[in-house]
Amino acid sequence: MNSEVEAAGVFTVKRIRTSRKGALGFILDGFLIVLSFLMLSPFLWIVSTSLRLPKDSFSLPPAIFPTAFNFSNYAQVFQQVPFTAFIANSLKVSLIIVVGHIFISSMAAFAFSRISFPGRNMIFIVFLAGLMIPGQVTIIPQFIFISKLHLVDTHWALILPALINPLGIFLIRQMMMTISSTYDEAAYMDGASRMWVFLKVTLPMVFPAVAVTSVMTFISNWNDFFRPLIFLNTFEKMTLPVGMTVLNGTFGSGNLSAILAGVALSLVVPLLFYIFGQKYLVDGITAGGLKM
Template sequence: MMSTTDKTMPVKMHHRVSASLIGRIVILAIALFLTLGPVVWTLFASISPTDSSGARHLSLSAYRDVFSKVDVVRLFWNSTLVTALCAVGQMATAALAGYAFARLRFRGSNLLFSIILATMMIPMQVTIVPVFMLIRGMGLTDTLWALILPALPTAFGTFLMRQYFMGIPDSLGEASQVDGASPWRTFSSIYLPLSTPGLAVVGVLAFNGIWNEFFRPLIMTISEQNFTLPLGLVSLQGRLGTGSMSTVLAGVVLSMIPALVVFIFGQRPLREGLTAGAVK
């Protein structure tokens, strides 16, 4: 015969689970609002400019103003070229350096790797002046190469790829060496294909960081023909910030489209790269 206490326990457990579920839903809803709220507001404000009376109306005139006030095609091309070369360059340098630190044994490798990791702690604002001096000494000031070359090495990418290569069994490389494969052939035919998830993480993070970069283009470039998209869109604000807010936000929406496309097509390899090795 079931006692009264036994009858009430499932009810209490049900209420407890329901309260916990509601709490998680509330927290997720708040996080969703804080994340997507500014994006939704930006999109709405870009398609609803204000007229002379201050009233809002649905219109795409702000987007037409963007194309009429700045050379959007040129800005997109500069940003695409710089971002693509930097992303590919970071993937290449991270793969090569990560493989060297993970699989090649040479004197001072641990010390050199520690120095590379230590550079992650140094803010860009500290190194921007020496980098600018080097770029000026090479005669690359006010060129797109001034944005590309300093961004090719990546300390985080080197660390990430080293961890990926260290997680690959040594027996694969040893078997290829027994078959007579050279170190380069072992790297390119065995280790590199197996590290695709890690390369995807490096590439997506590099694209996101370089595409939205503002500080380095502001320092390294002078002429408008070499401006990247984030830097070129500043002119939409007008003198002393008197430009139309809807036009500025329309430019922001246009700049978000490539990043959104990369995220949509790169979320699967990015997710696989971040979770690789979590389950053995």
């Protein structure tokens, strides 16, 4: 009899704990849903306003959803600016930077993590100190250097300075530090060269870090407004963030719905890159903080 009472008591306690966990999980899920909606609300407002009539853009109180879907705003974007050329310029600059980043950052990370040379750690610390210097501080000497190379008003003025990515080197190097050196030693014993070890052994193992830094590099250069504004003068060579300012019109008199239609279109490409690389985001960032 006592055992039955004890069993019933244990079952009741477990049921209460389960119900508490269920209630807590329900509250947490509700909170996350509300938080997600708040974070997505600016994007929802961009898409909603891009489909409104121009006269409804400043209506009070503002409506969340458009009363009439006006897709002509998207056509107006291509009519007012060479939007396709801006997309092509941004893709050209961003993709070349990403490809260069993959090779340069991964090779630098391999040197800092796998090759012993005098002052390696000190050089790495000094190298990382560059992360604390804002890009606006170095833009004047950078412009002078680019002008002496006669690269002003070319896309190479944007590409060459962006090929060195200290943050990418740091993240890839940190993931390489977590890989056992026995893999390298086994390859060297089989007669492999250092470049073969880098390409065939180490680089595939740090692909999550390379992928996440590539996504970060692409998005940062795709959204870069400051450097193209400084280095580019020809309208046809401008990248998307600078070229989109034409939609704003003189003294900000442009069609807000058309402006946000252009913004919505400009989000498609980085969104696709982010969707592709998001599964590596946690692995890459977590690996970056495992070992120093």
